Amino acid sequence: xxxxxxxxxxxxxxxxxLPGGVNSPVRAFKSVGGTPRFFxxxxxxxxWDVDNNKYIDYVGSWGPMILGHAHxxxxxxxxxxxxxxxxxxxxCELEIDLARLVVxxxxxxxxxxxxxxxSEATMSALxxxxxxxxxxxxxxxxxxxxxxxxxxxxxxxxxxxTFGEPDSAGVPADYAKLTLTAxxxxxxxxxxxxxxxxxxxxxxxxxxxxxxxxxxxLNDNGxxxxxxxxxxxxxxxxxxxEVMCGFRVALGGAQERFDITPDLTCLGKIIGGGLPxxxxxxREEIMRKISPDGPVYQAGTLSGNPLAMRAGLExxxxxxxxxxxxxxxxKTTRLIEGLLDGCKKxxxxxxxxxxxxxxxxxFTELDAVTCCSDVSNHCDLDFFGRYFNAMLDExxxxxxxxxxAAFMSAAHTDEDVENTIAAAGRALARITA
Numbered sequence: 001x002x003x004x005x006x007x008x009x010x011x012x013x014x015x016x017x018l019p020g021g022v023n024s025p026v027r028a029f030k031s032v033g034g035t036p037r038f039f040x041x042x043x044x045x046x047x048w049d050v051d052n053n054k055y056i057d058y059v060g061s062w063g064p065m066i067l068g069h070a071h072x073x074x075x076x077x078x079x080x081x082x083x084x085x086x087x088x089x090x091x092c093e094l095e096i097d098l099a100r101l102v103v104x105x106x107x108x109x110x111x112x113x114x115x116x117x118x119s120e121a122t123m124s125a126l127x128x129x130x131x132x133x134x135x136x137x138x139x140x141x142x143x144x145x146x147x148x149x150x151x152x153x154x155x156x157x158x159x160x161x162t163f164g165e166p167d168s169a170g171v172p173a174d175y176a177k178l179t180l181t182a183x184x185x186x187x188x189x190x191x192x193x194x195x196x197x198x199x200x201x202x203x204x205x206x207x208x209x210x211x212x213x214x215x216x217x218l219n220d221n222g223x224x225x226x227x228x229x230x231x232x233x234x235x236x237x238x239x240x241x242e243v244m245c246g247f248r249v250a251l252g253g254a255q256e257r258f259d260i261t262p263d264l265t266c267l268g269k270i271i272g273g274g275l276p277x278x279x280x281x282x283r284e285e286i287m288r289k290i291s292p293d294g295p296v297y298q299a300g301t302l303s304g305n306p307l308a309m310r311a312g313l314e315x316x317x318x319x320x321x322x323x324x325x326x327x328x329x330x331k332t333t334r335l336i337e338g339l340l341d342g343c344k345k346x347x348x349x350x351x352x353x354x355x356x357x358x359x360x361x362x363f364t365e366l367d368a369v370t371c372c373s374d375v376s377n378h379c380d381l382d383f384f385g386r387y388f389n390a391m392l393d394e395x396x397x398x399x400x401x402x403x404x405a406a407f408m409s410a411a412h413t414d415e416d417v418e419n420t421i422a423a424a425g426r427a428l429a430r431i432t433a
Contacts, residue, residue: 001393006050010038032385032400037392042069044411047397055397056416058406063244064269066357067315068411074273074314081310089301094309101316102271102279107252108240108261112281113290114304118243118268119147121278122205124298125264126151129203129237131296132286137197139204141184143372145212146205146241154179184210184371185219187226194234203237208254209245211405213372214360215353224260231263237286243268243278244405249356251319257356273311324410328357331417332408335359338421346428357408363387375403383431390427396420
């Protein structure tokens, strides 16, 4: 086992000053056990902790490092921009440049508003959907994570579709009742919700590639198209939360990959090149309802921050290179096949879900994992925790939860893939010995 003395000391100090010692819950390793690694620096496909242990990184700051860490062109762009000022709280030309690029690349977006996080993007899109339709209720899917705004922190009840129950202290029960939930991939549950709440549903918000239950695959019944059709029939808006999968599974996101056009799209992660950013956009008639053009208020001092805009420009402009996504997906597939082959040789039941450069390995006897309840009821979460920590010891950094996606970057080499497969084989041998 690697020396983690400084990480342990840092964690001890952090717990005195920060809730759980972290500024975002999953970082605390509560679901996998062990000591969180405190990172010191990163480059390409690698991160180093404060004890100078090196890891092949498949978290990539939860997705945005699609080019790899500290890409020299992105770093240079941010440095150049910082020399001219780090924040204005006023318009800058970089906002126009990045907005033009986003509108050009994402099929559904005519007009876009930049914010500071994915959570802010989804929260604002929900307010806009309500303001545009004059309705209050909305539908989300079991296990779908859309940030930490009150209305989104709701889990499904015991039925196939149900009124929401608050999934966090501090969320008023009456407010949560405006959130309707259904299992992912279950169109019949969605239809029942519309029948029971006629004329009251402002929008459906969905991750077209769910990543916060682990990566989930769409079933074969055209689920997204069915959502599009029912929204058209009911006068309801379809909101794609592409904060995670946007620019990850295709240049135009999941909506390009699956050829479905939502009314509103939420973005984040990659469009800031690693700096804090979010965005929401869509049809012009909807977006013009936002202040100062319309009555739906939303504002932010740091929105359109020049550093984030420049980092996003430098990142997105490089994703247009011919063959970029094909190479990224092929590399991810090779990794998945190698990891599954290693599980088979070790006698460990496992399946994998992959969409583009997003993937999750599930330790389960199931032939397929298609919804959140499959993970909670049929996956071996304890085994995942042991696997995660064994992989850490082997120098591979995965997301510290079975309920999260992993990400490939352009900086990962064929050698990194082979080394990861070999590391997994050693980790499994140790766990199953």
